[in-house]
Amino acid sequence: MILFLTPPFVQLNTPYPATPSLVGFLSSRGYKCVQRDLSIEVALEVLRTYGDDFADEAIEILQNPHLSDEEKVETTAYVDELALWIRDNVDPDFGFSRYAERLGVAVPDFGMILRRLRRRSPIDHLLEAKVEEVLREIRPQVVGVTCPFPGTLLGAFRIAQTIKRIAPEVQVVLGGGYVNTELRDLDDSRVGRFFDAVMYDEGYGPWLEYLEAEDTSVPVFVKPSYAGLDLSQYVDLPESENPMHRLWSTGRWLKVQMARGCYWHKCAFCDVTLDYIKCFQMPEAASIVDAMEALSRETGENGFHFTDEAMPPALIERMCREILRRKFKCRWWGNVRFDTAFTPKLARLMVRAG
Numbered sequence: 001m002i003l004f005l006t007p008p009f010v011q012l013n014t015p016y017p018a019t020p021s022l023v024g025f026l027s028s029r030g031y032k033c034v035q036r037d038l039s040i041e042v043a044l045e046v047l048r049t050y051g052d053d054f055a056d057e058a059i060e061i062l063q064n065p066h067l068s069d070e071e072k073v074e075t076t077a078y079v080d081e082l083a084l085w086i087r088d089n090v091d092p093d094f095g096f097s098r099y100a101e102r103l104g105v106a107v108p109d110f111g112m113i114l115r116r117l118r119r120r121s122p123i124d125h126l127l128e129a130k131v132e133e134v135l136r137e138i139r140p141q142v143v144g145v146t147c148p149f150p151g152t153l154l155g156a157f158r159i160a161q162t163i164k165r166i167a168p169e170v171q172v173v174l175g176g177g178y179v180n181t182e183l184r185d186l187d188d189s190r191v192g193r194f195f196d197a198v199m200y201d202e203g204y205g206p207w208l209e210y211l212e213a214e215d216t217s218v219p220v221f222v223k224p225s226y227a228g229l230d231l232s233q234y235v236d237l238p239e240s241e242n243p244m245h246r247l248w249s250t251g252r253w254l255k256v257q258m259a260r261g262c263y264w265h266k267c268a269f270c271d272v273t274l275d276y277i278k279c280f281q282m283p284e285a286a287s288i289v290d291a292m293e294a295l296s297r298e299t300g301e302n303g304f305h306f307t308d309e310a311m312p313p314a315l316i317e318r319m320c321r322e323i324l325r326r327k328f329k330c331r332w333w334g335n336v337r338f339d340t341a342f343t344p345k346l347a348r349l350m351v352r353a354g
Contacts, residue, residue: 002026003140004035007155008042008127009097010148011248012235015040017224017255017307018146018176018203024225025204029213035228036134038127038159039152043096044233045126047079050086054078062235069238069250076237091121096237097151110188116154117161124158131162135170144207145195146176153178160194173210175199181271201276202260220260221283223291226299247333253305254295258288258319264310264337277309285318293328306334313341320353330354 004019019035026033047055061067061075079096086094093116120128143163147156160172174195184200191198199206208216236250247253261280265272272278296302311334323330331354336342 001140002033002142004144006037006039007152008039010039014253020224025222091123128162142171144173148177171196173197220281221287253303255305255307258306258308262309263312282315285322289322302330304332310337320349323353
């Protein structure tokens with residue numbers, strides 16, 4: 001049994017895509033996988049523990065899909081104020097969207113992380129209790145922990161520390177976007193006290209190698225799986241009036257990667273030499289829409305966020321035509337670059353397709 005965990009804290013309105021992608025891929029290869037989102041679970045526990053009599057009602061409001069963003073703004077302000085109070089009175093590292101982010105920024109100094117791990121705040125105790133609960137329930141042989149951002153680094157190491165304390169026989173593996181970009185040069189043997197392996201790039205191939213699979217090939221397109229994730233527990237936090245910004249903090253978006261790698265290869269901030277970025281491949285549009293329809297049936301949701309760094313306009317056009325051909329009702333969004341291929345004609349087609 002492989003257990004995949006998302007540590008606190010990432011966006012709270014929808015699951016982060018790492019564990020659904022890996023569970024979907026490895027399950028298709030016959031491996032038994034389970035996933036839990038400790039980011040939302042711990043966040044809700046924090047709200048109930050430190051909130052006042054309004055906390056339970058606030059959670060219900062923010063989880064209600066029938067209320068508009070405008071109706072949730074006041075409750076979001078309540079959550080923001082509570083976060084500030086917790087930071088001032090309980091844990092100076094706390095934040096609902098990131099936790100102890102400053103440690104991630106200074107990650108080459110691994111000693112800072114070790115010193116922080118020796119000190120347990122009340123928030124840490126909530127996380128440790130969740131880890132103990134899930135280990136008793138699932139009893140995995142291997143646990144994969146994703147670390148997508150610096151604000152999840154402490155949570156990832158706290159999870160590993162807890163597992164090694166209560167179930168030292170369990171193999172613990174670290175991966176994720178932040179690991180890919182910031183931890184490649186971290187050469188400190190003390191990491192081995194917490195993690196038995198560190199995986200880079202998109203994870204599919206490295207996981208197959210780690211599990212000693214005979215076939216280590218990876219398809220061009222991977223359908224994620226949201227099995228085991230209760231989408232009704234996520235909360236909307238409309239903090240901005242900007243409708244684009246709200247896409248990141250409201251809505252139950254099913255996250256799907258459209259293509260492997262990146263076609264654009266021009267962004268100065270991106271390390272385009274990494275294998276999982278430079279290995280650009282486009283799947284058939286039908287494969288993407290097949291997955292969208294299946295995910296919609298499985299979850300009851302029809303909103304999709306394509307997580308590609310830059311969605312290829314040629315593939316977007318084919319996907320749009322496939323969506324319209326099937327008359328599939330959906331909403332979707334993602335990142336694009338200032339590419340001249342995005343003509344007014346293509347933009348109109350994209351609107352028609354959701």
